[in-house]
Amino acid sequence: MANITFTSPIMHGPKTVYAVAGDTKTILAVAEEHRIPIPFECKDGNCASCLIEVTYDEPSMRKGITLTEKEKAKLRELGKISSKEIEDAEVLDLPPRYRLACQFIARDEDVTVAFTGEPGGA
Numbered sequence: 001m002a003n004i005t006f007t008s009p010i011m012h013g014p015k016t017v018y019a020v021a022g023d024t025k026t027i028l029a030v031a032e033e034h035r036i037p038i039p040f041e042c043k044d045g046n047c048a049s050c051l052i053e054v055t056y057d058e059p060s061m062r063k064g065i066t067l068t069e070k071e072k073a074k075l076r077e078l079g080k081i082s083s084k085e086i087e088d089a090e091v092l093d094l095p096p097r098y099r100l101a102c103q104f105i106a107r108d109e110d111v112t113v114a115f116t117g118e119p120g121g122a
């Protein structure tokens with residue numbers, strides 16, 4: 001079970017929801033299920049409308065990730081991932097600060113997901 005706290009200036013306040021560990025839902029799917037208005041278009045890692053900023057409530061508990069080439073390329077194109085973050089992702093499997101909500105699978109760590117409400121505006 002993971003706590004996912006969504007926060008945005010377009011929401012009345014932060015909202016925490018629970019995701020089942022081992023589930024394969026993306027953060028975007030969890031958000032939709034709970035009527036949290038993260039913008040999206042393609043749901044396939046192409047448009048970057050669903051850009052989010054992710055903070056790990058317990059940074060030392062960050063889980064290894066598989067950052068897909070598509071997500072990495074899109075984040076690089078947007079200037080939302082540094083060379084150090086790319087290296088950390090490739091070598092240490094550490095997740096970067098910005099993600100695409102449609103590509104990020106909820107895991108069992110507690111996270112805060114911030115978005116502006118503007119497509120691609122995190």
Ligand code: FES
Pocket residue numbers: 039040041042043044045046047048049050051100101102103
């Ligand atoms: Fe298009 Fe996520 S909805 S990249």
